[in-house]
Amino acid sequence: MASDMQTNISGQEAPHSSAPLGEIILETKDLTKHYGGVHALEGANFTLRKGEHVAIMGDNGAGKSTFVRQITGVEERTRGEIIFDGKPVHFAGPLEARNAGIETVFQTLALADQLDVPDNLFLGREIIKWKLGPFSILDYKAMRQRTLDALEKTGVKIPNIRGSIERMSGGQRQCVAIARTATFHSKLTIMDEPTAALGVQETAQVENIIRTLKEAGEPLILVSHNMRQVMDLVDRIVVFRRGRICADLKKEETNGEDVVAYITGAKTQAGYEDAA
Amino acid sequence: MADQTSHGIGGLTFDKSKRSWPNEFNVFLALILIILLFEALGQILPYMNNQSMLFDFNDARDGTILNMARIKIIILQVSIIGIISLGVTQVIISGGIDLSSGPLVGAAAMIVMSFAQTELVNGNPNPKAVFGAWSFDLPVLVPLIVGLVFGAMIGAINGFFIAFARIPPFIATLGMFLVCRGISQWWTKGQPVSFPTEGYAWIGTGMMPVVWFIGLAILLHLIMRYTVYGKHTYAIGSNEEAARMSGINVRRHKVMVYMIASMLAAFAAIVLSSKNLTAQAGMGQFYELYAIAMAVIGGVSLTGGRGSIIGTVLGAMVFGVIQSGFTYIKLDAFYQLMAMGAIIIGAVVLDQYRQRRAAART
Numbered sequence: 001m002a003s004d005m006q007t008n009i010s011g012q013e014a015p016h017s018s019a020p021l022g023e024i025i026l027e028t029k030d031l032t033k034h035y036g037g038v039h040a041l042e043g044a045n046f047t048l049r050k051g052e053h054v055a056i057m058g059d060n061g062a063g064k065s066t067f068v069r070q071i072t073g074v075e076e077r078t079r080g081e082i083i084f085d086g087k088p089v090h091f092a093g094p095l096e097a098r099n100a101g102i103e104t105v106f107q108t109l110a111l112a113d114q115l116d117v118p119d120n121l122f123l124g125r126e127i128i129k130w131k132l133g134p135f136s137i138l139d140y141k142a143m144r145q146r147t148l149d150a151l152e153k154t155g156v157k158i159p160n161i162r163g164s165i166e167r168m169s170g171g172q173r174q175c176v177a178i179a180r181t182a183t184f185h186s187k188l189t190i191m192d193e194p195t196a197a198l199g200v201q202e203t204a205q206v207e208n209i210i211r212t213l214k215e216a217g218e219p220l221i222l223v224s225h226n227m228r229q230v231m232d233l234v235d236r237i238v239v240f241r242r243g244r245i246c247a248d249l250k251k252e253e254t255n256g257e258d259v260v261a262y263i264t265g266a267k268t269q270a271g272y273e274d275a276a
Numbered sequence: 277m278a279d280q281t282s283h284g285i286g287g288l289t290f291d292k293s294k295r296s297w298p299n300e301f302n303v304f305l306a307l308i309l310i311i312l313l314f315e316a317l318g319q320i321l322p323y324m325n326n327q328s329m330l331f332d333f334n335d336a337r338d339g340t341i342l343n344m345a346r347i348k349i350i351i352l353q354v355s356i357i358g359i360i361s362l363g364v365t366q367v368i369i370s371g372g373i374d375l376s377s378g379p380l381v382g383a384a385a386m387i388v389m390s391f392a393q394t395e396l397v398n399g400n401p402n403p404k405a406v407f408g409a410w411s412f413d414l415p416v417l418v419p420l421i422v423g424l425v426f427g428a429m430i431g432a433i434n435g436f437f438i439a440f441a442r443i444p445p446f447i448a449t450l451g452m453f454l455v456c457r458g459i460s461q462w463w464t465k466g467q468p469v470s471f472p473t474e475g476y477a478w479i480g481t482g483m484m485p486v487v488w489f490i491g492l493a494i495l496l497h498l499i500m501r502y503t504v505y506g507k508h509t510y511a512i513g514s515n516e517e518a519a520r521m522s523g524i525n526v527r528r529h530k531v532m533v534y535m536i537a538s539m540l541a542a543f544a545a546i547v548l549s550s551k552n553l554t555a556q557a558g559m560g561q562f563y564e565l566y567a568i569a570m571a572v573i574g575g576v577s578l579t580g581g582r583g584s585i586i587g588t589v590l591g592a593m594v595f596g597v598i599q600s601g602f603t604y605i606k607l608d609a610f611y612q613l614m615a616m617g618a619i620i621i622g623a624v625v626l627d628q629y630r631q632r633r634a635a636a637r638t
């Protein structure tokens with residue numbers, strides 16, 4: 001009996017999505033990050049359910065990337081709690097976050113300039129021919145083939161994937177970073193401004209990748225400044241302002257103008273008054 | 277579907293025949309040019325009597341048109357520092373530097389030699405004995421292991437301070453430079469350690485240093501090119517933050533890099549002391565600088581992420597040819613040092629120039 005009720009409630013809680021949303025995959029409580037005197041992130045309470053796609057918006061310096069860096073273990077949080085997949089987590093580094101199932105496209109892209117495309121795609125999780133601990137032998141051929149397959153999905157044009165990344169255009173680099181997350185299955189994908197440097201076609205391709213994730217039921221956090229993209233792709237928009245969450249808006253119940261008002265501070269949602 | 281032979285995607289043209297030369301090729305060209313330059317000097321300088329440096333057409337002597345004796349000496353004299361430069365190469369590729377290798381050679385030679393002594397020299401007790409009777413005529417494996425463990429320890433300490441205490445590699449290894457020089461002088465209070473066992477003497481006999489150098493160069497080349505370790509070393513030197521974000525355990529990796537470098541330096545000490553049949557506290561002077569110079573001449577970039585073992589081996593050859601060439605044109609030793617300094621600075625200037633040109637292309 002009790003379990004039936006549970007299902008009903010969670011179904012009712014997600015009227016804005018066609019597919020019923022699952023249980024909570026990620027929750028942060030009072031997540032806070034101070035850099036010395038800079039309060040970059042302050043008391044962020046955030047939830048994400050399985051299958052849900054959420055956008056994070058906000059002005060430059062609002063704390064969006066800082067939020068991403070705390071979740072992915074890149075930095076050590078000042079205080080607060082992160083619950084991922086039902087358990088409180090304390091990732092000591094990005095590797096642990098990734099092993100737990102979080103794939104991230106960082107705003108800085110995190111590419112090694114002097115390496116080529118396959119090297120970057122598989123950095124930290126190389127395909128191995130013979131296992132010999134740290135001296136395991138790399139399987140270059142398999143990595144090249146899988147790189148070509150992965151890049152095909154993004155629609156990017158790269159004349160020679162064996163050239164070093166430093167010679168590539170901003171968009172090409174970005175596609176490499178996106179292909180890196182799209183290649184590996186995950187419990188949660190985070191993209192920090194994935195289309196910022198992309199052309200029209202490549203942006204469309206990346207948006208298609210995001211739609212594929214949605215169909216596959218993989219949850220996503222998308223940091224973006226692109227209102228059209230956000231309105232097209234996500235179920236919910238969370239607005240950051242000066243390090244605090246100031247609004248949590250279901251897409252059906254808002255519009256571009258409304259979101260801009262929250263971003264600029266013209267409006268503050270009930271329940272988030274301390275962000276004003 | 278992308279086919280297996282294409283390396284591009286999206287239909288942009290890529291003309292494989294127009295690929296730029298690998299940098300190693302430039303180093304090879306430089307090597308040829310420098311040889312030609314010395315040959316030309318041999319013809320031009322009046323006191324040289326038209327001698328050739330590397331050629332000897334009187335083939336009655338060794339059956340070749342080359343002056344094999346001099347070529348052997350050139351290769352032999354770069355081999356030992358060359359072994360150090362292999363380790364230094366991977367340190368520099370990872371974005372670091374190791375200044376402690378020269379004094380480490382001195383300290384490791386003193387310590388290792390103490391475990392490699394014979395009991396009797398021409399029927400008399402070993403006059404240079406460091407320890408008591410237990411230390412005489414040990415199997416050659418003992419000094420080898422002692423040396424490699426000592427090197428690993430020094431490297432681990434370097435790596436620990438650099439990776440965990442975040443001390444700049446320059447400072448950490450400069451400190452170790454002094455510590456190791458201190459150890460080598462303290463060990464026997466300045467007395468040389470001599471008279472090794474036959475087994476130990478074999479390690480550095482004849483052309484054996486060259487064999488070790490080539491063997492280790494091939495091993496290091498394979499490691500840097502084809503293993504996860506090599507890939508991560510390049511990644512860390514290229515963009516440490518990205519390497520960390522990609523999940524590489526950067527600190528642990530750095531410790532390994534410095535450990536391998538110091539173990540190679542310790543092995544160089546073994547080969548050197550075996551070759552000389554003695555260890556002296558002052559051994560290895562300037563070796564750290566020469567090893568760095570070989571790598572830099574070979575195109576290893578001091579900013580990290582760029583370079584190769586093949587480049588360093590060629591750099592070592594360039595180094596050897598220059599050093600031998602100076603002797604061949606009878607340049608005085610102090611001029612040789614000054615010229616060497618100028619060449620090292622020149623190599624770094626060239627590296628900076630290459631970096632800027634690469635940056636301008638992006």
Ligand SMILES: Nc1ncnc2c1ncn2[C@@H]1O[C@H](COP(=O)(O)OP(=O)(O)OP(=O)(O)O)[C@@H](O)[C@H]1O
Pocket residue numbers: 035038039040058059060061062063064065066067107
């Ligand atoms: N390592 C750091 N040290 C000090 N301050 C920092 C550091 N990283 C970020 N900040 C500050 O924290 C604030 C939030 O930065 P963050 O990168 O999260 O912004 P953002 O919302 O991602 O902006 P953008 O849209 O420009 O990417 C900024 O004021 C920034 O200057």
Ligand SMILES: [Mg+2]
Pocket residue numbers: 064065066107192
């Ligand atoms: Mg940002």
